[in-house]
Amino acid sequence: MSELQKIVLAEDNSLLSSLLKFRLEKEGYKLLIADNGKKAIELIEEHKPELILTDIMMPFISGLEVISHVRYKLNMLTPIIVFSAAGQEEIVLKAFNLGATDFMSKPFSPNELVIRIKRLLR
Template sequence: MRIVLAEDNDILRKSLSFFLESKGYKVDQFSDGKDALDAIENNSYDLVLTDINMPGISGMEITQYVREHISSDIPIIILTSSGVEQTELDSFDIGANEFMAKPVSPAVLLVRINKLLKAKV
């Protein structure tokens, strides 16, 4: 299973990638939203994991683009340090499957990833 991980915080991105790879996932890491979106357009992924606030293109823009322009139903999990309820509601409105507030528990993230991937199959 191949995952796009778009997160501009180096420590979080690397630690989540290490954790997911230890669980058998192939993770392509990006610190810039535009680079992540380019990869999504040119490769086949099973899940997108993106922060909202990203340089280049935001996680919300990635989600919206994937849903509207690529017309993909790939599962998308949005991560954010924003605790604003409206941000969460907006994420679901544009097509995110899950929304997780930071700090992210790797164990809870893994459960949500597995749940989304099982539903996709």
């Protein structure tokens, strides 16, 4: 049997993290959860996930800094989906300029997220 595709989820809302972990593991993914950007970078460097999900506003290191680290320090092309409750166009554009693959504003549908993930990991 092939190994499960790994996803790092960087999200400081523990309720949302639990919900997404349940939903994505049901879909057959292995979820690694970080409750801040610093932990997210550690998980990304250690596990080399197939996909990264990150919130923008997080303790210690922001989602934007996570994207920048993945793209410019680690030189990884891993797809990155960004979430933000702050649907501010400036932040979204900054995320895309840094190398984000996709963006979803909170609150979002877990079903829509699953479809976007499947599309990226084809």
